[in-house]
Amino acid sequence: MDDPKTVQDQDAQRREQAFLSGFCQDMESPLNVILTGAEFLAEAARRSPGCYTPQQEHALQSIQDSAAVLGRMAENILDAYQCLSAGAAVRPQAVELVSHLERLAQLVAPCAARQGVALAFSAGTQSLAVMTDRILADRVVLNLLSNAVYHGGARGHVWMELEPGEDKHLLRVRDDGPGLPAALADRLNSEQPFSPPSTRGSGLGLYLCREFCKALGWHMYITGSPQGTSAELTIPSGWDAAGELHSSPVSAMLEADDMRRMVQREFAQQK
Known part of the structure; x- marks a missing residue:
């Protein structure tokens, strides 16, 4: 009972x-x-x-x-x-990271162009297989790209760069906008609980990215300066996550969105 x-x-x-x-x-x-x-x-x-x-x-x-x-x-x-709000198991699977990131960049590129932002993707290899939860990984990348486009400013640039390593790989999303406030970057990097900053933007999207990265066994590090914002993701080749989320639970309801609808939702209000 x-x-x-x-x-x-x-x-x-x-x-x-x-x-x-x-x-x-x-x-x-x-x-x-x-x-x-x-x-x-x-x-x-x-x-x-x-x-x-x-x-x-x-x-x-x-x-x-x-x-x-x-x-x-x-x-x-x-x-x-x-x-x-509710714990759920994450679901690792083999993902060909280069082609997958390229597809995400292609999805976002038309939306970025309407903002007057040039989006570029580069990879230090033609193929790279990793074990990860594709749905969570997509949310992280799309959120970072949308943040960079939205906050980078018109006629700006957004770069997504993949640097392969032996056991771990580096994925960087950066822009040449006004830069993330130092206080918010420090709070995200120190893994403090979310609290809305006093400056423009709630920071909730980046907080979610941080929690998703923890669930995936990734590590996110944010830097901000007057020259722009950079988000660096350290991605293990294998599956380093626990497989079930306790300290940062993720709802099973997460897996519902269609990919293109997610991108359109992020940018529909920014035409």
């Missing part, structure tokens, strides 16, 4: 999840209306240059940027709850 307290905790967890899911979905509809209306106004400005005053153009850009930030926060809040 199930322990009454356990049943009560599980019921409370389900109610919390339903609330957060409904909250994020409720935010999505008005945000889409705001973004669609803002895009309509922006299109009018492109067709008729000078139809808005500089103040009006600034206000329009602020609306688009703020709505995009809210949308990303809602998605990250839901991801954080789903991925960190």
Whole structure:
């Protein structure tokens, strides 16, 4: 017979999840209306240059940027709850890393181009097999790429570079944007619990990347400077993770997203 307290905790967890899911979905509809209306106004400005005053153009850009930030926060809040609320086994499998990363870069490249950002991928080898959980690994890479594109700024550059080693490999995602605040980088690297910074952006996406990396047996190190931000991932060739997450549990609900939908979701609000 199930322990009454356990049943009560599980019921409370389900109610919390339903609330957060409904909250994020409720935010999505008005945000889409705001973004669609803002895009309509922006299109009018492109067709008729000078139809808005500089103040009006600034206000329009602020609306688009703020709505995009809210949308990303809602998605990250839901991801954080789903991925960190209940323990589940991760599922390692053999992955050909070079071709897989190249595919992810190709998925993100059109979205980056619409932002005016040049995305480049390079690898020090033509083929590299590793053991990892593909779904979690995809989330890490896509989150890092989307962060770099979004925060790197227009007419910027994003590089994803793979450096193979004997037992471990280095994957670096970097940009030439304004750079991650030093306090946030230090908090992520010291593995402190998540707390929203006072600067723009919640940092929740990078926090999730850190937790996913721990689950995979990877190590993430973030650096930020006025010349840009760099995220370095140390990836073992074999399977170094525990196979089941205790300190950083990941929900089994994680494995639902279609890859292209994930990319479109990240960038739909940044056109």
